[in-house]
Amino acid sequence: MTTTSIHAPTAAEVSSAPAVVFRNTTVLTMDDSHTVIDRGDVLVVGSDVAAVGQQLEVPEGTVEVDGSGGILMPGMIDTHRHMWQTAMRGYGADWTLTQYFVWNYLEHGKKFRPQDYYAGNLLSAIDAIDSGVTTSVDWSHGLASIDHAEAAVDALVEVPGRFVFGYGNIHTAPWEWATAPEFRSFVERRMPRSEMLGFQMAFDVTGDPTFPEKAAFQAARDLDAAVTTHAGVWGATNDSGIRLMHEHGFMTPQTVYVHAATLSDDSYHRIAATGGHASVSAESESSCGQGYPSTWALRRHHIPISLSVDSSVWWSGDGFSAMRSAVNADRAREHHEAHATGDTVTHIGLRAEEVVEWATRGGARALGMDHLVGSIEPGKRADLVLIKNDESPAMFPILNPYGHVVFQAQRGDIHTVLVNGNLVKYDGHLVGTDLSKARAAITETVDYLRSTLGDQEWKAGMHPEIPESKVLDNPYSYTDYADSSTHSI
Structure with a gap:
């Protein structure tokens, strides 16, 4: 059967169609065999991928999207994004991790109201789907009240993306908030x-x-909730925390270890042995000091890797930047280690294909969603991204599609995004989201914070002074424990 549309369909036609087929595109399926289909087709019926192949027969009423000159890939998956901080996009561009601790835990972050969490989450959620990140973990670690949590979730359910809400409250001990009625x-x-x-x-x-x-882990177990934790972060969490988690039986295949950048081989062995997953934010780790981006170490220990953008208060909010920074850091370390022994790397260990895997299937596996998303296969949900931009000189020729995704493409080249079969971006424009509402909410939040802090404090926050030394040993205000491992005395 033929399609009913012979012209370029409108967004309304695609949205209302009983089925959609992407035609004549390079399909990166990211299935177990990493099948690549040249001039391939993908048929979407309802929320699911119905067929993958070439010159597919499609049902009556199917609308056709021309994917020629482009790449169709699974939606990217971000396993660690502090979404509320998008309200302060770029504010901390020159921070160190220590200065971030002061801003977030001790000073400015405490001033965020529930409506400010809503504003940040709303903008961040829209930002994610616009950039082809169809699933995001909202690592919401400043929920000073239930009202903050309500507002954060209100924003997530308003945006047509797929989200995982990571409930956290850095202002109160986890063994207190996690056990509260x-x-x-x-x-x-x-x-x-x-x-x-x-x-x-x-x-x-x-x-x-x-x-x-321990009490927080027990609460998670009672709720059948996975735990995501910043592990291996210089000045905050290191090997002793991993050892305690392991000795008490709280390291599981559902646990996600964010950054994992300053750990010993012993800790990596414990993570690998218990089937845990890592979330690497290389743009973050390279810039602010959690430790050297850990993919080079994680690969040696065969720990599954996923990627994240961390926080737009500092860095980019798109999966392309996450992939690019990860591969660059990994390769730089491989060359550096070889040069230190007088050796030369002639065959690079990390390939672009593997990095695309981390950005898709890696995230799906980390979140226990590999049966749903992360690859383009019949029966899986249609979370799809078409990278196609006929106006861009960087979008041709496409010779190595994995390399093109990692090193050449960018968010401005995203033509179409589907989440659960629903059209959320088409022909480079968002569909079904109210960006003006997010802009108004963010403007109100910025005006509030700026007036609350005062002009001097507002400007100082972008260029903070060296904080009190306590933060170097322990950034967590809810406990006095410190081990003095981050600096010489």
Whole structure:
């Protein structure tokens, strides 16, 4: 059967069609065999991928999207994004990690109201789907009240993306907020564990030998919630925390270790042995000091890798930047290690194909969603990204599609995005989202913060002074534990 559309369809036609077929494009399926189909077709019926191949027969009424000259890939998956901080996009461009701790935990971050969390999450969620990131973990670690959490989730459900809400509260000890009745009530009311809105608990382990975080892990187990934790972060979390988690039986295949940048081989062995996953934010780690981006070490220990953008208060909010920074850091380290012993790398260990895997299937596996998303296969949900820009001189020729995705393409080259079969971007324009509403909410938040801080403090926040030394040993205001491991005395 033939398609009903012979012209370039409009967004309304694509959105209302009973089926959509992408024609004559390079398909990166990211299936187990990493099948690449030249001049391939992908048929979407409802929320699912119905068929993948060439010159597909399609049902009556199917609308055709011409993918020639482009690349169709699975939607990217971000396993760690502090979405609320997008309200302050770019504000901390010159921060160190220590200065971020001061801003977020001790000073400015405390001033965010629930409506400011809503504004940041709304903009960040729209930002994600616009850039082809169809699934994002909202690592929401400043939820000073249930009202903050309500506002954060309100924003997520308003945007037609796929999200996982990582509940956290850096202002209160995790063993307190995780065991509070109001937290459990919130989870029961707002966390349906649906395909479109998942749930994690987000907290860190300081290494205190009394292991007070045990109660938070037990709460997560009672709620059947995965834990995502900043692990291997210079000045905050290191090997002692991993050891405590392991000795108490709280390292599971569902645990996601964010950054994992300053760990010993012993810790990496524990993560690998328990089937955990890492979330690497190389643009972040390279810039602010968590430790050298860890993919080079994770690969040696065969720990599954996913990627994240971390925070737009500093860095880019798109998966292309996450892939590019990860591969660059990994290769730089490989060359550096070889040069230190007088050797020369002649065959690079990390290939672009593997980095695209991290950005798609890696994220799906980390979130326990590999049966749903992360690859283009019949029966999986249609979370798809068409990279196609006939106006861009950087979009031809496409010779190595994996290399093109990692090193050549950018968010401005995204033509079409589907999430769960629903059109959310088409012909380079967002569909079904109200960007003006997000702009108005962000403007109100910025005006509020600027007036609350005052002009002097507002400007100083972008160029903060060296903070008190306590933060170097322990950035967590809810505990006095410190181990003095981050600087010489």
